[in-house]
Amino acid sequence: MAGVLSLIVAAEEAAEEVNEASDLYPHWEELLVGALAFAILFYFMWKWVLPRIGALLDERREKIQGELEQAEATRSEADALLADYRTQLAGARDEANRIIEEARQTADQVRIDLQAKAEQESQATVARAQEEIRAERDRVFQELRSQVGEIAVELAGRVVGESLDTSAHERLIDEYIDQVTGGGAQN
Amino acid sequence: MSGAVAAVLGQFHPPTTKDFVWDCWGPSLDVGGLSFCMNFIHFLVVLGFILFIAFFYFGLRKPAVVPGRMQSLAELGIGFVKENVAMPMLGTESARFMPLLATLFFAIFFWNIFEVAPGINFSSNSRVAFPLVMALVAWVTYNAVGIKKHGFFGYLKHVMVPPGAPVPLYVLLVPIEFLTQIIIRPITLTVRLWANFMAGHFLLAVFFLGTIAMLQGGFTAIFAPFSFAIAIALVGFEIFVSGLQAFIFAILTASYIGGAMAEEH
Numbered sequence: 001m002a003g004v005l006s007l008i009v010a011a012e013e014a015a016e017e018v019n020e021a022s023d024l025y026p027h028w029e030e031l032l033v034g035a036l037a038f039a040i041l042f043y044f045m046w047k048w049v050l051p052r053i054g055a056l057l058d059e060r061r062e063k064i065q066g067e068l069e070q071a072e073a074t075r076s077e078a079d080a081l082l083a084d085y086r087t088q089l090a091g092a093r094d095e096a097n098r099i100i101e102e103a104r105q106t107a108d109q110v111r112i113d114l115q116a117k118a119e120q121e122s123q124a125t126v127a128r129a130q131e132e133i134r135a136e137r138d139r140v141f142q143e144l145r146s147q148v149g150e151i152a153v154e155l156a157g158r159v160v161g162e163s164l165d166t167s168a169h170e171r172l173i174d175e176y177i178d179q180v181t182g183g184g185a186q187n
Numbered sequence: 188m189s190g191a192v193a194a195v196l197g198q199f200h201p202p203t204t205k206d207f208v209w210d211c212w213g214p215s216l217d218v219g220g221l222s223f224c225m226n227f228i229h230f231l232v233v234l235g236f237i238l239f240i241a242f243f244y245f246g247l248r249k250p251a252v253v254p255g256r257m258q259s260l261a262e263l264g265i266g267f268v269k270e271n272v273a274m275p276m277l278g279t280e281s282a283r284f285m286p287l288l289a290t291l292f293f294a295i296f297f298w299n300i301f302e303v304a305p306g307i308n309f310s311s312n313s314r315v316a317f318p319l320v321m322a323l324v325a326w327v328t329y330n331a332v333g334i335k336k337h338g339f340f341g342y343l344k345h346v347m348v349p350p351g352a353p354v355p356l357y358v359l360l361v362p363i364e365f366l367t368q369i370i371i372r373p374i375t376l377t378v379r380l381w382a383n384f385m386a387g388h389f390l391l392a393v394f395f396l397g398t399i400a401m402l403q404g405g406f407t408a409i410f411a412p413f414s415f416a417i418a419i420a421l422v423g424f425e426i427f428v429s430g431l432q433a434f435i436f437a438i439l440t441a442s443y444i445g446g447a448m449a450e451e452h
Binding site: 018019020021023024025026027028029030031032033034035037038040041042044045046048049050052053055056059060063 | 203204205207208221222223228229232233235236239240243247250252261262265285286287289290293294311314315316317319320321324385
């Protein structure tokens with residue numbers, strides 16, 4: 001400790017010996033050098049540094065602003081496009097509904113037509129069948145009528161037991177006819 | 188005195204005011220009774236000057252919208268002065284005074300920082316002349332701004348007659364205000380910066396030279412690590428002081444300008 005203390009004392013003593021206030025006084029040369037250096041630095045800052053920084057900030061601001069505006073434009077364009085698509089979609093949906101409705105109507109029409117046609121055809125078929133049946137019946141009836149005469153004659157011949165000879169037959173018929181013509185009054 | 192103390196005394200040369208006196212390195216140029224020459228002090232002024240120019244020149248040589256490292260630093264520096272010195276003190280008028288405030292801040296900082304530059308450890312601002320020049324610039328500026336704004340007598344009234352005090356107090360207030368605002372402000376600006384760096388130089392010198400002296404002083408060597416640790420800490424402190432003093436000088440100048448421009452309350 002003693003060493004350090006005496007060191008401080010010694011320092012003070014030494015300081016008293018050599019320190020002079022006039023050592024610290026400003027010199028005119030220094031003032032002028034300082035003023036010149038400061039003036040040049042000021043001019044440099046004023047005319048070169050700050051304008052460059054200012055231009056830079058302006059440029060940056062414009063760029064950011066431009067980008068924001070572009071983004072805004074892109075966004076509104078996208079919005080318009082979206083609205084457009086939505087309209088188109090709605091149109092397409094309407095169109096689809098309309099087509100479906102049309103198809104349904106067409107189908108209905110076709111169904112009704114087919115039904116009508118089928119009904120008509122079936123009626124025609126039925127009518128034709130009835131016609132044929134009636135014709136057949138008439139033909140059969142006609143045939144039967146002619147055959148019935150012959151059968152009746154043959155049957156009558158068998159019933160009589162003996163075939164009437166032609167002369168007797170003719171006579172019988174004549175008699176029948178006479179009977180029918182004149183016999184009405186006798187019987 | 189013991190032998191150990193004698194040994195210490197033999198090696199330890201305490202820093203003195205002679206640290207602030209430097210001889211010419213070469214021939215001097217005599218102009219009108221003044222003798223200019225290159226010496227250590229002027230060399231430091233030139234060095235700080237070059238550092239200032241280089242910092243901004245290489246930062247803004249090719250300004251790009253997306254900045255590189257140097258440009259970021261330069262922009263950050265200017266932005267700092269703008270946002271923390273000019274805007275708070277001057278508001279809408281700040282752009283007009285940005286050249287002065289930015290020059291003050293960076294010139295003082297780049298001249299200060301040689302205090303901690305290894306191998307140099309000396310700031311030109313520890314010579315009173317250089318702070319004095321800048322304080323005079325600040326003084327002329329804020330007074331000129333005030334006179335331009337209020338007229339000569341209007342400015343004197345603005346300075347010396349703060350409104351709202353009881354009338355008898357003006358007997359005291361007028362001289363006090365005149366002294367503080369016109370006479371003392373440039374002196375305090377000067378002394379605050381100068382004394383910080385003169386004292387800073389002494390502090391660093393004492394602890395670095397003290398470390399060496401103790402190492403050579405026999406048993407006192409055991410104290411040397413403490414001295415050295417303090418010296419290292421002081422280097423950090425001086426870096427801080429370099430920025431702080433530059434900031435204080437600039438912000439006080441801005442404040443004085445703002446005060447001189449203020450409307451009558």
